[in-house]
Amino acid sequence: MGRKFFGTDGIRGRTNTPPLTAEIALRVGQAAGAHFLRGDHRHRVVIGKDTRLSGYMMESAMVAGFTSVGMDVVLLGPMPTPAVAMLTQSMRADLGVMISASHNKFEDNGIKLFGPDGYKLSDEDEAAIEKLLFEAPTLVPPDKIGRAKRIDDARGRYVHFAKSTFPDRLRLDGLKVVLDCANGAAYQVAPEALWELGAEVIAIGTRPDGTNINDGVGSTAPDVLRETVVASGAHLGLALDGDADRLIVADEKGQIVDGDQLMALITLSQRDAGTLRGGGLVATVMSNLGLERKLDSEGLALHRSAVGDRYVLEMMRDKGCNVGGEQSGHIILTDHATTGDGLVAGLQILAALVDTGRPASDLLRQFEPLPQLLKNVRFKDGQPLEDASVKTAIASAEAELDGSGRLLIRKSGTEPLIRVMAEGEDRAQIERLVDTICDAVARAAA
Structure with missing residues (x-):
């Protein structure tokens, strides 16, 4: 049976439309709860969410689902995705849930699941849960129904954890930082953590x-x-997404710095500090060829995974690396966390800024990126990548690049989009090839 509900990052879609209805959320709670009912101890699940209006509905539905199969529920309220992963592990919970659609608009929502070790679920676990969604749940007798409670100190626990990843010998005194929390899950914890470390936020x-x-x-x-x-004369700007598991930076000149540059800095900083493991880092097929060349010049390796932070993490564990991430700003530092954490990654960037005394525009320009262009084409139904004209356009582009660049076309795992990316030495050529393929996809999807 194919995967109907789970994509590359849990379940995601438009709220009140399958698979993101309250009914399905209740069934996911029942199925995931049943799958993780192991042993005779009192079972516990922690649930966090971002700030979407639909979060209340989804949260209530999942509480009903989990408690109906005998799981106790701990409600965290609005919290970053990495905070849910951390608290799942530290509270010895059997399961963690984050209700969020990450960087999507408020109309969408999603369900991300974490195992008791704080890691996102494997394909096998997701497949087992999805199978249970099509079976009648085993409801517990009235005296075995789970209890639900909210905890008040979740925010403080995560702030303390995040600060613990910042070097004890450093402070952020005298540093002016603009912090964009996306009106999302980190709107309280991120400013608090930076302020407590001494920054002017x-x-x-x-x-x-x-x-x-x-x-x-x-x-x-x-x-x-x-x-x-630029207007405030800040030293740096940090931008998180809705669930705070990704980070993008602006230097003091207002220039945007993506995840590739940030990963390069963190990797080289850890190499110099003697804490880098695995002889390099893991990034996805989307990362710029300039990053690969930079690491190679430093005697380090770039291991490329499929797109999605869960696949980055799988390869990190396989290669023994402790730094990995995506160009989009998901940065995973396994010395500290089991998933991407925008605040923790930001603190490592701030530590390097303080430690070196260099301006952000200098420090964060670790390599010269090759021209790279990514465009998305939305589609409703069908398989536009199987269309003969699309295949012809792709083959023609690959032949023209002839090893001088890269071409990557894939279907998004979280949205109905075809992503078309090309990279090479000639920007005009890259733009033309991407536009040609996008036009072919759009016609096939019409």
């Missing part, structure tokens, strides 16, 4: 109203960040 995107998450702010809309950094 100019916070934006910290007034969620249920519908403004990722709306003109955050890592996917960094214009306000750039403008605020």
